[in-house]
Amino acid sequence: MKKGTEESVQEEFQLRTRLRWLVDKAATSLAVLSTLLVILPLVAIFIYLIIQGAHSLNLAFFTQIPKPVGEVGGGMANAIVGSVTLLVIASLLGVPIGIGGGIYLAEFGRGTKFANGVRFTADVLNGVPSIVMGLAAYALIVVPQHHFSALAGGVALGIMMIPTICRTTEEMLLMVPHAVREAALGLGVPNWRSVLSITVKTASPGIITGCMLAFARVAGETAPLIFTALGNDYWSTSLNQPIAALPLQIYVYALSPYDDWHRLAWAGSLVLIVLIVLAVSLVRFVTSRGVLKGAS
């Protein structure tokens, strides 16, 4: 009788061990599968873009402006410069305001009604469709000025960057341990100084990631530019004039009935993605040395 019980306990133990092994393998496989699914779209898009667009890339693409319909060749030099211009304006507006707002939410306004209102507004702003952002910039800048401009496009993109940067900055600052703040205050460092030199510095890798995410997101936006930057088939570096942008150019070319323009649109898409990857890598590289060394 006793022996029988012992055997059944043994059996159950073996059964459970096998079951545990199975569950472990299943969970690991699911995780690996999910990871592959995350990477797959990006890799697929990238490969497809290279297949479709790489053969249209040549020196002319980077040095010439679009040619009239019917003429072969031409490039997107003006759109590349235009996109860079728009993104610089957007970053100059979005990064300081976003980081400043995040610092306020996490460090100075914590728990106040005003801060809760700002946080709520930022979250709503994050969900506003990008075309509506374009309309806002249209009403604020284009209508009073009576003309489309690079400035209006940059502002539209900049406003779109603010909520993402603001909220990630707040989250990252809140992750800095309380002990680190206390250490600074305990040394007789004024609060504002402690926030800027200790807390923000400690959180800077995360804050930079937030800025990069916002940047990469607006870099590919088309809708907010349609009635702000408008697009331009000619050279323009004036902030007060309509300016070309890669996403806009791709949009127009992809919808056109001309094969030549389709090829340029593919090439433009490839260049846009490569530019975003380059910009993100460059910021990572610069911030991993120099002033912010040690922050990551």
Place this chain on the structure above:
Amino acid sequence: MGVGIEVANLNAWYGTNHTLQDITLNIPANHATALIGPSGCGKSTFVRCLNRMHETNPIARVTGTVRMGDLDIYQGATPVEVRRRVGMVFQRPNPFPTMSIYDNVAAGLKLNGYSNRKSLDEVVEKSLKNSALWDEVKDELKKKSGASLSGGQQQRLCIARALAVDPEVLLMDEPASALDPVSTSKIEDLIFQLKSQYTIVIVTHNMQQAARVAEKTGFFLNGRMVEFDSTHKIFTNPSDKRTEDYITGRFG
């Protein structure tokens, strides 16, 4: 040189919780004073009132007077001024994670706008020597991050950081409770050396530690100070029954 601290009718609250009730005592200059008592008795709150860290919590409140030499720290000074004269070492080592060893020690001066490189070098060296860490780190001052040191080294780094701003008082809130016995004895040796130059207040759960390092000991219970006397008297012949019960391990 250290200064004495006179505390009179000190009360402190967290929200509606009256955590310190009518504390009155005189902490002597250039000696080590230990505060003992069970968890939650208010001893940490008490030292945090001495450098006005208590009020950094938005729901906290303090009444009463604390005099440090000629200075009334709640009437005659801002929190920032007080904290420059009163250094603090926390329970868990908390070096600035993004800074090198050198920058950690120099942080207090640098963040207050002090930038003379040569004298910063001198202060850093002196502070690290005073905290008995110099020999272990002198070759990697600017290369190694403060967070890469061992727990005991980190705590001595935090002591050096506190000493670098040249305070008159050093508050230590259970400075050795997260450390192994070897590191603990190093910290205790340090307290022994430092008390000739600074007034030291140390909160501890370890009664042997209090007996080893402090001339004076205060026993806290439920937000009140039960007894304050020479360490020898507290541990051999306490006047209050509750002190005796705590010391002999009957509760707490």
